Amino acid sequence: MQVNTEKELVRLRIALFIGALIVACFMVADFFLLPSALHQLYLYDRLLIQIPIILIAIVLSFWRHFSHYRAYIFTTLLVALTYSNYWVIWVCWQEYQFAFPYEGTILYAFYCVFALGIPFRFAITSAVIDVIGFIVVMWLAPAYGDRIPISLGFVAASLFTCSYAKYRLDRSLSLLKKTNDRLTKLSKFDPLSDLLNRRALRNQSENLLAYAKRHKVSLAVIMLDLDDFKAYNDHFGHQQGDEAIRQQSSILRGIFKRETDIIGRYGGEEFVVVLSDVNEEQLKQSCQKILLGWEETNLAHAPNAAHPFISCSIGAVITNTPGDASIDSLIGVADKALYKAKDKGKACYELAAL
Numbered sequence: 001m002q003v004n005t006e007k008e009l010v011r012l013r014i015a016l017f018i019g020a021l022i023v024a025c026f027m028v029a030d031f032f033l034l035p036s037a038l039h040q041l042y043l044y045d046r047l048l049i050q051i052p053i054i055l056i057a058i059v060l061s062f063w064r065h066f067s068h069y070r071a072y073i074f075t076t077l078l079v080a081l082t083y084s085n086y087w088v089i090w091v092c093w094q095e096y097q098f099a100f101p102y103e104g105t106i107l108y109a110f111y112c113v114f115a116l117g118i119p120f121r122f123a124i125t126s127a128v129i130d131v132i133g134f135i136v137v138m139w140l141a142p143a144y145g146d147r148i149p150i151s152l153g154f155v156a157a158s159l160f161t162c163s164y165a166k167y168r169l170d171r172s173l174s175l176l177k178k179t180n181d182r183l184t185k186l187s188k189f190d191p192l193s194d195l196l197n198r199r200a201l202r203n204q205s206e207n208l209l210a211y212a213k214r215h216k217v218s219l220a221v222i223m224l225d226l227d228d229f230k231a232y233n234d235h236f237g238h239q240q241g242d243e244a245i246r247q248q249s250s251i252l253r254g255i256f257k258r259e260t261d262i263i264g265r266y267g268g269e270e271f272v273v274v275l276s277d278v279n280e281e282q283l284k285q286s287c288q289k290i291l292l293g294w295e296e297t298n299l300a301h302a303p304n305a306a307h308p309f310i311s312c313s314i315g316a317v318i319t320n321t322p323g324d325a326s327i328d329s330l331i332g333v334a335d336k337a338l339y340k341a342k343d344k345g346k347a348c349y350e351l352a353a354l
Ligand SMILES: Nc1nc2c(ncn2[C@@H]2O[C@H](COP(=O)(O)OP(=O)(O)OP(=O)(O)O)[C@@H](O)[C@H]2O)c(=O)[nH]1
Pocket: 192, 225, 226, 227, 228, 229, 230, 231, 233, 237, 238, 239, 240, 241, 242, 245, 267, 268, 269, 342
């Protein structure tokens, strides 16, 4: 269970604060029920145990490792609140033969599990601990008399129902997150090559261009296209053609590994790579590596293709002053260079001058 945003932390602190307020409200209401002899003991439990425990949880929410230990902290809070209640039940009965006409254990569980978001595993563990505690208290201080079995039944059934509801909720949320992740992937990635699709490629390239402008570093665009791919498809079939597209993706992934490198399928058998902070020499070496990648793959081409083995042609452009450029204009220049590479006989690269 991760607390991802500052907003979520604020919401949790508000929920904890409301918890402290609820305890205070019950404190006032209980005062009308309790014999005056019990007031001091009761105040001691609420003001020196329960409310401070909740305040400690609020303070801990400012700890930088809080997100990591959140489930443990809230489970401890739940068990501590419940057991401090058991202590009051026990002392009130032991010392004054006073029995509360209601049972608050269930409310604590619902508050911690749903308002504070204790996950299922922790909820079920605390339910077991709380039920055991309830049995022990009723054994030591049979405050509820004949109602003990039914009270125990209500406490146990409610705590387990609460845990099961949390299980269903956690499961639905996890399914929803998985579906969401899948949809995000589908909207960003091309399913065949598993590279960025054209729209995501464009968005990310815009961001990289903004980064290059801000940090005054170079920006390069490489555009490549499989050679005589129609002939390849016609000769070997579309499925084999798809394999070649996957192979091109794997070659590019093997070369462009920096976190900032952007690789995308521009459309059909065309791919685009956008790089920041590279020099002309490095750009040429990268183009050379792509060509070498295909040479090493050694995949036989169709008999009527320009080359015996499958290859690609590359057009590239680099700007050291990205402040003047736009992604569309750079892609346009790289595209023209690509056509020059095709004209030169394919299986080669052409670096455009801006
Ligand atoms: N298998 C497969 N083929 C594709 C896919 N997308 C586009 N193509 C094929 O790619 C081929 C592109 O052909 P052309 O644009 O004529 O270019 P080319 O034959 O590569 O010729 P040059 O670009 O001049 O080397 C077409 O036959 C398309 O059907 C795809 O996802 N899978």
